[in-house]
Amino acid sequence: MILEEGRVVANTAIGELGALLQVHAPGVAGRAAAGQFVHVRPGRGWDPLLRRPYSFNRIDRRAGDIEVIVKPLGTGGEWIAERGPGDALDLLGPLGSAFVVRRDTRNLLLVAGGTGIAPMRVLAEREAARRNVTLVMGGRSVAHLWPSERLPASVEYVTTTEDGSFGVRGRVTDVLPRLLVWADQLMACGPWPMLAALGRMRDDAARGPTVPGRAPLLEAQVAVEQHMGCAMGVCRACVIVTAQGNARVCREGPVFALADVRFEAGEPATVGLP
Amino acid sequence: MPWRRPRRREERAYESRESPEERLERASEAEEERDTVELAALDGASIVEAATGEPEADGSAPSLVIDASRIDEARAARDAARPEEGVDLSVEVARGLRLRNPVLAASGTFGQGTEYAELIDVSRLGAVVNKGTTRNPRPGNPQYRIAETPAGILNSIGLENPGAEEVARTYGPRWAKLGVPVVVNVAGYSVDDYVFVVETMLGTPAVVAFELNVSCPNVKGGMLFGCDPLLAAEVTRAVKQVTDLPVIVKLTPNAPDVVAVARAVEEAGADGLTAINTVLGMRIDVARRRPILGTGSGGLSGPAIRPIALHLTYQVAQAVSIPVIGAGGVTSARDALEFLMAGASAVQVGTATFADPEAPLRVVEGLAAYVRAQGLASIRELIGAALPARGAPLAE
Numbered sequence A: 001m002i003l004e005e006g007r008v009v010a011n012t013a014i015g016e017l018g019a020l021l022q023v024h025a026p027g028v029a030g031r032a033a034a035g036q037f038v039h040v041r042p043g044r045g046w047d048p049l050l051r052r053p054y055s056f057n058r059i060d061r062r063a064g065d066i067e068v069i070v071k072p073l074g075t076g077g078e079w080i081a082e083r084g085p086g087d088a089l090d091l092l093g094p095l096g097s098a099f100v101v102r103r104d105t106r107n108l109l110l111v112a113g114g115t116g117i118a119p120m121r122v123l124a125e126r127e128a129a130r131r132n133v134t135l136v137m138g139g140r141s142v143a144h145l146w147p148s149e150r151l152p153a154s155v156e157y158v159t160t161t162e163d164g165s166f167g168v169r170g171r172v173t174d175v176l177p178r179l180l181v182w183a184d185q186l187m188a189c190g191p192w193p194m195l196a197a198l199g200r201m202r203d204d205a206a207r208g209p210t211v212p213g214r215a216p217l218l219e220a221q222v223a224v225e226q227h228m229g230c231a232m233g234v235c236r237a238c239v240i241v242t243a244q245g246n247a248r249v250c251r252e253g254p255v256f257a258l259a260d261v262r263f264e265a266g267e268p269a270t271v272g273l274p
Numbered sequence B: 001m002p003w004r005r006p007r008r009r010e011e012r013a014y015e016s017r018e019s020p021e022e023r024l025e026r027a028s029e030a031e032e033e034r035d036t037v038e039l040a041a042l043d044g045a046s047i048v049e050a051a052t053g054e055p056e057a058d059g060s061a062p063s064l065v066i067d068a069s070r071i072d073e074a075r076a077a078r079d080a081a082r083p084e085e086g087v088d089l090s091v092e093v094a095r096g097l098r099l100r101n102p103v104l105a106a107s108g109t110f111g112q113g114t115e116y117a118e119l120i121d122v123s124r125l126g127a128v129v130n131k132g133t134t135r136n137p138r139p140g141n142p143q144y145r146i147a148e149t150p151a152g153i154l155n156s157i158g159l160e161n162p163g164a165e166e167v168a169r170t171y172g173p174r175w176a177k178l179g180v181p182v183v184v185n186v187a188g189y190s191v192d193d194y195v196f197v198v199e200t201m202l203g204t205p206a207v208v209a210f211e212l213n214v215s216c217p218n219v220k221g222g223m224l225f226g227c228d229p230l231l232a233a234e235v236t237r238a239v240k241q242v243t244d245l246p247v248i249v250k251l252t253p254n255a256p257d258v259v260a261v262a263r264a265v266e267e268a269g270a271d272g273l274t275a276i277n278t279v280l281g282m283r284i285d286v287a288r289r290r291p292i293l294g295t296g297s298g299g300l301s302g303p304a305i306r307p308i309a310l311h312l313t314y315q316v317a318q319a320v321s322i323p324v325i326g327a328g329g330v331t332s333a334r335d336a337l338e339f340l341m342a343g344a345s346a347v348q349v350g351t352a353t354f355a356d357p358e359a360p361l362r363v364v365e366g367l368a369a370y371v372r373a374q375g376l377a378s379i380r381e382l383i384g385a386a387l388p389a390r391g392a393p394l395a396e
């Protein structure tokens, strides 16, 4: 990881998801991978103090650009969300672990809840030319969904909204069973309750017989969102409980094996600070 | 750095990776490439895939180049110019402990010193204080453990650490290569606990002193030692009996009479003091109608507590004759100068590092620039410059 002063190229509002910031940062872009994040300083001063972690939403190594979705949470989040073209942005990254797509995967199933779309979009863009990709996107309403025109044309997508304003009324987990039968590999990112629901599906599958759709659940990888301090692995503010004991979301994570996350140990957070 | 491709499919996604610190260590020994090749041979991935964890993109630049550049960066960072060179910044931070400069990384904000070594040249610091180390491994407190406050943060980590034996075993060899002295921060619930940790850590490479955390507000009982002059003295005395290394006692601002504690531990043989640990504080999540932190309250740090820390440093420095290390909200050389002039012999930089990982080095550089600009022979001339007893006004 490096410290880099990025330059904002564009700031586009994406419904209720937040501001989509395109930032020229060739150093970070050149090292970044899907699932990893960048820790952004909200200004040059000490109030607000903490950097904010944002998962890469797009990585363009050739252009040296990254994109992140910024929810205007707290004064720090607001400051970052308000940056416009030409503004400097103090970046620390890329940080954390990345998703790993198996070579022999033909059908890749991606599941995104809310701003959890970020790493799924990176995966979709990278993998669409190599294998069949289906993306399930869920949100509270249509305004919380990622716009489909910003996805590669070859990616199939299924949408769910809690209020039924677009796509299937319900949650992403409602549409998963039929897709799991198709999938070779499953990757997901979203709020804790969504991942916990996936965890329960996995537990059921682990107990059940060997049926189609079982393998992708057992081997699923998920990216967790959590409050952070340093994001360098030193403060241990970000830990969640896993099969191996406490794990730092900023270092061992944010990408974990679904099977390892101990969801019953409690809800860590949604992204950003209250 | 992206992770490695797991060696076997059934292996857990993140288990097969080493920590980035470990990787850096190996990179410096130029083993990275060989290992990558071995990994690739193991699971049939290409070298690029093994290095990046990503399938190789057709026609795109090989990602292995990125790894090589990281190694160069780490080297370049290490060999980078040191603007502080040639300026006498050395200070005695505790009786019997002289450091090359008066800037230490504060406990709990710098891990085991190895993590930030990936980003900055830690060998330019005066010393690194490691995360609070206890007798047994501790899992720490429930979430949330951190919350933002005006110009500061609240934390309630709960002394999560792998225990003294594991710290000595795992980090001793790495500390030997860090190029910076290490002060071990010791925490406990009984006098025996403190003694056990100190005895366990004795002989660990690079360890030059112990800092007794008698002030962590997050753990039940921790409050006791730091708040009661008699108990604080008892711990100090017991630890002094088992080690010849300097023993620094870290004061809590939450004690009813901080100066009394300072005097008591000096009397008991402490070689230095750190002032201060975090200040008790709280935030409420209005939507949920309950405290944000899992433990309810936590420790406040950052610029928000700087005036409190400065005031206590000023008071304690006048009350004792052992060196005092100032801590609390130091972000810049100017802040550090305030502490030095208030009687501190050195400062610790903690929370500021989270916002700016280069903050501790900027303090070192800034102090050197100040000493130069003021034409001083040594930074030591500034220590206590603002204390009433000395009353020496600054030139200009």
Ligand SMILES: Cc1cc2nc3c(=O)[nH]c(=O)nc-3n(C[C@H](O)[C@H](O)[C@H](O)COP(=O)(O)O)c2cc1C
Binding pocket: A229, A235, B106, B107, B108, B109, B131, B132, B133, B155, B157, B159, B185, B213, B216, B250, B276, B277, B278, B300, B301, B302, B303, B305, B327, B328, B329, B330, B348, B349, B350, B351, B352
């Ligand atoms: C996340 C965090 C963890 C800390 N852990 C410890 C600890 O383990 N032992 C200790 O003595 N002090 C600990 N501290 C206190 C700091 O070392 C320091 O005394 C305090 O934060 C004030 O300095 P600052 O404002 O520069 O951070 C911790 C502080 C923070 C923010």
Ligand code: FES
Binding pocket: A227, A228, A229, A230, A231, A232, A233, A234, A235, A236, A237, A238, A239, A248, A249, A250, A251
């Ligand atoms: S945020 Fe500090 S250890 Fe993860």
